[in-house]
Amino acid sequence: MLGAVLAIFLIALAGGLAIRAGASIAGAASTAGERVPMLGGCAPGTHAWSRFHARWYPMALLFLAFDMEMVFMYPWAVVFVSEGPLALMEMLMFIAILVVGILYTWRERALEWA
Amino acid sequence: MIGSVVALLVLLAAGVVATALIDSAVGAVVGGEPVGRALKGPFTRSALLAVQGRTTTERPDAGTWRLAPALLGGLAAVGAAAVPLGRGLAAGDVPDGIVLFGVAMALVMVAVFLHGWSPNSPFPLFGAYRFAALALSYEMPLALVLIGTALPAQSLSVGDIVSSQAGLWNVVRQPLGLPLFLVAVAGLAFWGPLNVADAPDLVGGTAAESSGPALLAWRAARSAVLVAAAAMAAAAFLGGWNGPLLPGPVWMAVKTMGIVALVVTSGHRIPRVRLERFVVVAWVVLIPLALLDVFAAGIVAL
Amino acid sequence: MGLRAALSRLAAAAPVPVFLAPGAGGRSPAQRLRLSPYLEVVDSPRRATVMLVVGAVAAGAAEELHRVHDQLPHPRAVLWWDMETGATAPPPLPTAERVVGDEAAVVGAVVAAHRGLLSAGRPSSPPLLADVEPNDWRGVGPFGQGGKGMTGGTPYGRPLPTRAPDRDGLELDQLVLTLGPWLPMLPAGLVVEVKLQGDVVQEVTLAPSPGLVPGAAPADVFERARVEPVPIAELELARARHHLLWAGEVLVLLGLVAESRRVLRAAVAVVPGAAAAELAHAARTAGALASARRLRHPMARVGLVGADRLGEVAGPTARASGVVTDARTDDPAYRSLGFEAVTEEAGDALARWRVRLGEAVRSLELAAEAGDRLTSVDCTPEGPRGPWRAGGPSPSTALAHLAPGLLVGLEWGDAVVALASLDLEPAELAADAARPAEST
Numbered sequence: 001m002l003g004a005v006l007a008i009f010l011i012a013l014a015g016g017l018a019i020r021a022g023a024s025i026a027g028a029a030s031t032a033g034e035r036v037p038m039l040g041g042c043a044p045g046t047h048a049w050s051r052f053h054a055r056w057y058p059m060a061l062l063f064l065a066f067d068m069e070m071v072f073m074y075p076w077a078v079v080f081v082s083e084g085p086l087a088l089m090e091m092l093m094f095i096a097i098l099v100v101g102i103l104y105t106w107r108e109r110a111l112e113w114a
Numbered sequence: 115m116i117g118s119v120v121a122l123l124v125l126l127a128a129g130v131v132a133t134a135l136i137d138s139a140v141g142a143v144v145g146g147e148p149v150g151r152a153l154k155g156p157f158t159r160s161a162l163l164a165v166q167g168r169t170t171t172e173r174p175d176a177g178t179w180r181l182a183p184a185l186l187g188g189l190a191a192v193g194a195a196a197v198p199l200g201r202g203l204a205a206g207d208v209p210d211g212i213v214l215f216g217v218a219m220a221l222v223m224v225a226v227f228l229h230g231w232s233p234n235s236p237f238p239l240f241g242a243y244r245f246a247a248l249a250l251s252y253e254m255p256l257a258l259v260l261i262g263t264a265l266p267a268q269s270l271s272v273g274d275i276v277s278s279q280a281g282l283w284n285v286v287r288q289p290l291g292l293p294l295f296l297v298a299v300a301g302l303a304f305w306g307p308l309n310v311a312d313a314p315d316l317v318g319g320t321a322a323e324s325s326g327p328a329l330l331a332w333r334a335a336r337s338a339v340l341v342a343a344a345a346m347a348a349a350a351f352l353g354g355w356n357g358p359l360l361p362g363p364v365w366m367a368v369k370t371m372g373i374v375a376l377v378v379t380s381g382h383r384i385p386r387v388r389l390e391r392f393v394v395v396a397w398v399v400l401i402p403l404a405l406l407d408v409f410a411a412g413i414v415a416l
Numbered sequence: 417m418g419l420r421a422a423l424s425r426l427a428a429a430a431p432v433p434v435f436l437a438p439g440a441g442g443r444s445p446a447q448r449l450r451l452s453p454y455l456e457v458v459d460s461p462r463r464a465t466v467m468l469v470v471g472a473v474a475a476g477a478a479e480e481l482h483r484v485h486d487q488l489p490h491p492r493a494v495l496w497w498d499m500e501t502g503a504t505a506p507p508p509l510p511t512a513e514r515v516v517g518d519e520a521a522v523v524g525a526v527v528a529a530h531r532g533l534l535s536a537g538r539p540s541s542p543p544l545l546a547d548v549e550p551n552d553w554r555g556v557g558p559f560g561q562g563g564k565g566m567t568g569g570t571p572y573g574r575p576l577p578t579r580a581p582d583r584d585g586l587e588l589d590q591l592v593l594t595l596g597p598w599l600p601m602l603p604a605g606l607v608v609e610v611k612l613q614g615d616v617v618q619e620v621t622l623a624p625s626p627g628l629v630p631g632a633a634p635a636d637v638f639e640r641a642r643v644e645p646v647p648i649a650e651l652e653l654a655r656a657r658h659h660l661l662w663a664g665e666v667l668v669l670l671g672l673v674a675e676s677r678r679v680l681r682a683a684v685a686v687v688p689g690a691a692a693a694e695l696a697h698a699a700r701t702a703g704a705l706a707s708a709r710r711l712r713h714p715m716a717r718v719g720l721v722g723a724d725r726l727g728e729v730a731g732p733t734a735r736a737s738g739v740v741t742d743a744r745t746d747d748p749a750y751r752s753l754g755f756e757a758v759t760e761e762a763g764d765a766l767a768r769w770r771v772r773l774g775e776a777v778r779s780l781e782l783a784a785e786a787g788d789r790l791t792s793v794d795c796t797p798e799g800p801r802g803p804w805r806a807g808g809p810s811p812s813t814a815l816a817h818l819a820p821g822l823l824v825g826l827e828w829g830d831a832v833v834a835l836a837s838l839d840l841e842p843a844e845l846a847a848d849a850a851r852p853a854e855s856t
């Protein structure tokens with residue numbers, strides 16, 4: 001069945017590339033002036049690519065911790081009913097520790113950046 | 115298999131067209147304009163974008179720029195493939211459907227980021243980084259509430275999750291689930307109040323430098339993400355194909371488009387959120403609520 | 417090819433995606449064009465087939481105008497709406513088609529140009545800027561890499577951003593952008609130089625575009641009120657209309673484009689002699705917007721202006737910071753109507769939103785009660801942005817002094833909303849800048 005999923009992905013991908021190729025009735029804009037990034041009239045002084053200050057990086061670190069937790073939760077969900085209250089308690093304890101992380105990050109105001 | 119693959123892609127395309135029509139119609143109602151004329155808009159606009167010429171920017175990353183809309187569309191299709199239209203009617207009926215869906219939707223961040231980063235232009239770049247912050251905030255509620263629906267089904271298969279709702283839909287059994295999931299749906303498709311990536315204050319954000327066919331592909335792919343996520347919402351929370359009188363697939367279509375209409379209408383009524391505030395709310399309110407939802411679902415399931 | 421011809425026919429029937437470049441006196445007519453069902457005003461030139469210059473643009477902005485023109489994809493056309501405002505020089509656009517007349521004539525010309533491009537073989541407007549790279553540096557490698565390196569030279573014609581200290585104690589790249597004059601989220605005609613680290617504003621400088629011709633716009637009722645008595649009813653209707661048009665602009669920035677059209681429609685109906693039902697509808701619209709809970713979030717606590725920071729600023733911005741100042745309270749005619757200034761305490765963008773829309777409601781009431789009363793000419797008239805004496809500096813100049821400090825430290829989206837909440841008019845800045853030259 002993963003074959004079907006792969007086929008779906010590839011067909012949709014090809015479709016996206018085909019739409020993008022378009023049926024243009026006019027040529028592409030290609031002079032140096034036509035390529036200038038859009039800033040409302042003025043030209044940029046520099047490239048846009050830069051060491052962009054992603055000020056939410058503490059949040060990204062917090063996300064990593066939770067993303068790992070998610071990996072454990074998928075199999076946990078399947079065996080949850082058969083394992084019973086023990087599974088619930090174990091996961092509750094695990095999550096409670098992670099939630100302390102959220103509270104700490106929040107208290108440090110690390111989720112805000114402006 | 116070939117039949118189901120083709121059927122899925124056709125249905126997804128139909129969903130994209132329907133989304134554009136709903137958006138036009140709701141926009142006309144909110145704007146106080148005749149709806150009939152607005153319904154022609156999506157077709158004529160799309161035709162115009164298809165025949166418009168291409169533009170480029172100074173030294174873009176042309177390969178990834180070309181790839182981004184296609185990748186987004188491909189991921190939407192994979193996400194939709196995990197959702198069964200009727201009993202046993204999933205194009206990609208993998209046993210762990212919600213994991214497949216989660217994987218596809220997590221990679222949406224890559225597609226959107228590439229789309230904003232590739233043109234080497236400031237406003238798309240800002241849109242890209244904004245979306246990354248948004249995505250890191252909605253991912254957790256998205257995955258958690260889906261896991262909540264897997265608990266009573268004792269399975270990660272979307273088909274089993276739908277079957278487990280034959281008696282009572284998850285929207286009632288897990289009342290926190292659907293509202294949280296809807297926020298995540300709007301975030302995934304960066305639609306309406308959560309359209310921080312392609313926002314007007316960035317002259318269209320990641321799509322600011324896109325014109326013609328590239329823009330058409332991008333908008334279609336974005337709508338496809340919305341449809342795929344709405345289909346998952348219908349399956350996981352609204353009982354999927356369960357429903358009286360009408361055949362299962364029709365119920366799925368009705369429920370999916372109902373969710374789409376809800377998100378689209380919110381886009382015409384609720385202003386764009388302040389990203390920074392949303393990040394705080396997502397971590398401090400939405401994620402704890404999603405965890406609560408999972409544990410409440412667990413206790414109910416036991 | 418059959419498919420291409422069919423698509424072109426369908427595309428010709430589309431609402432024309434038009435990019436507006438308003439010049440002097442073009443802001444309000446440009447807003448009205450948003451209401452035409454035949455046009456779709458787009459925010460990036462990359463989506464337009466037609467660029468429409470509205471009003472007068474002086475040669476000082478030729479390069480910017482040409483650059484925006486070149487950013488439209490082919491096939492494209494450029495039109496100039498000559499509003500015959502006295503500044504008769506055409507904009508510096510050799511390929512522009514001149515249109516005179518009212519809105520309907522302009523919409524007709526835009527639609528005709530669009531259809532001509534798509535189905536009648538109208539040639540696409542050729543590029544206006546020279547096909548020269550901004551800088552000829554290339555590295556030694558086959559893709560232009562190497563040599564001085566991506567961080568050292570000017571790869572692919574432009575240098576990379578340089579580093580600057582950040583308030584986090586880090587030293588990171590700073591993007592220095594000169595934005596405008598035709599960036600839809602900024603007031604048309606304003607050139608904003610902004611330094612950004614990440615998406616946070618570090619430094620802002622504002623200036624009117626050299627393309628703005630002072631005095632090109634026809635004198636409105638507020639300008640006439642400086643030199644002669646005008647009917648209060650007319651003045652107040654103009655104020656209500658101004659504030660509603662402004663609210664429509666802000667709604668676009670908040671992502672509510674369809675709703676902004678509804679507000680614009682209510683606004684343009686507010687003219688002297690309008691039916692009572694139209695005016696009542698406008699008042700209801702303004703009142704509902706002023707108190708809408710759903711609109712609070714993006715404006716609350718954005719762009720805080722304490723009363724101590726106001727400086728020369730008067731008008732709605734000062735009233736939103738709790739300062740009871742309104743030139744109308746000095747006018748005996750207004751006093752006889754029992755006029756009281758509308759104020760708010762918070763001093764944020766939301767307070768300014770509420771003051772302006774509250775004033776729009778109040779203005780519509782005043783207009784109904786005023787009868788044929790006239791303003792007194794010895795009192796400074798209160799314009800929509802504050803009092804403006806004949807010969808004195810404009811309210812926008814005071815706002816332009818306030819704005820840079822207000823925007824620093826804000827996330828870009830908040831900065832845009834904060835700037836819009838001040839309702840700055842670049843044409844007034846240009847007029848102020850021109851005045852000393854006249855007096856010498």
